[in-house]
C-alpha cells in the first residue's frame with residue numbers, strides 16, 4: 001500500500017488499542033492472551049458468523065437489526081449461539097466495561113461452530129459448543145476518506161447466486177470478497193466493485209454501493225448483496241425525506257455517468273467514491289450534495305437511536 005491507498009476501514013490511530021481486552025467464551029483477556037484453538041471451526045473452515053457494530057453514548061447502534069441478521073444467519077446454518085439476545089448484549093456490556101469504552105467504539109462479534117475433534121469438515125465433529133469472541137476497538141473512521149473518496153475497480157470476481165453461498169450470510173469465510181479486494185488492489189484501486197451474475201452493478205467487496213443520478217438514489221436490487229443494516233437505513237432515510245430511491249438493476253454505463261457514488265457500512269457510514277475504473281465520478285472530487293445530506297440524516301438517526 002502507498003500513502004495514496006485507502007481501505008474503507010481506515011481509522012485514526014489510537015494507542016489505547018494496543019492494550020484492549022477481548023472476550024473469549026466468557027473470559028476477558030488482554031489481546032496478547034486472547035486465543036482460539038487451531039481446531040476451531042472458524043479457523044479451519046470459516047464456519048462461523050459475525051457482526052460489526054458500533055457503540056455510541058454507551059448504546060449499540062441498531063442492535064436489534066444486527067441481532068436479527070446474526071440470529072437468522074446462525075439459524076440458517078444450524079449454529080447454536082448458546083445464548084439469547086440478552087446474553088449477547090450482556091457479553092458486549094461486560095467487554096465494553098472491561099475496556100472502559102462508551103463512545104466511538106467498533107466491535108467485531110464472532111460466533112463459530114466451536115472446536116473440532118478432528119481436522120475435517122463435517123459439522124458433527126465440532127463438539128464443544130460455539131466459540132464466541134468479541135473484539136472492541138476505539139475507532140474513528142479516518143477523515144481523509146471523506147475529502148478524497150475511495151477508488152473502485154470493477155473486478156472479475158462476481159457475487160454469486162443465492163443457492164451457492166448466499167451473500168446474506170455474514171460468514172467468517174469471506175474468500176469471495178477477499179479475492180475481489182485483491183483484484184482491485186492489483187488494478188491500483190482501494191476496493192472492488194462487484195457485478196452480479198447478469199452483469200449488473202451489485203456491491204463492493206466490503207460495503208454496499210449506491211449511485212446518485214439527477215437527484216435520484218439508486219442501489220442494486222439486493223438479490224446478490226449483503227443485507228447491510230446501513231444500506232437499509234439509507235433507503236429508509238431517503239423514503240422519509242422525499243429523496244427518490246430505487247433498488248434496481250443498472251449497469252456500469254450508469255455507474256460511470258453518476259453524479260455521485262458512495263459506499264455504506266457500519267464502520268464508515270457513507271463513504272464517497274472518487275473514481276470507478278479510473279473515471280472520476282461526477283464533478284465533486286469526493287463528497288457530493290446528496291451524499292452529504294444523507295450523511296447528516298444518518299448521523300442524526302444514529303444519535304436518536306443511541307440517545308446522543
Ligand SMILES: Cc1ncc(COP(=O)(O)O)c(C=O)c1O
Nearest residue numbers: 206207208226228229230265266
Ligand atoms: C460484504 C459486505 N457488504 C456490506 C456490509 C455492510 O453491512 P452493514 O451496513 O450491516 O455494516 C458488510 C458488513 O459486514 C459486508 O461484509
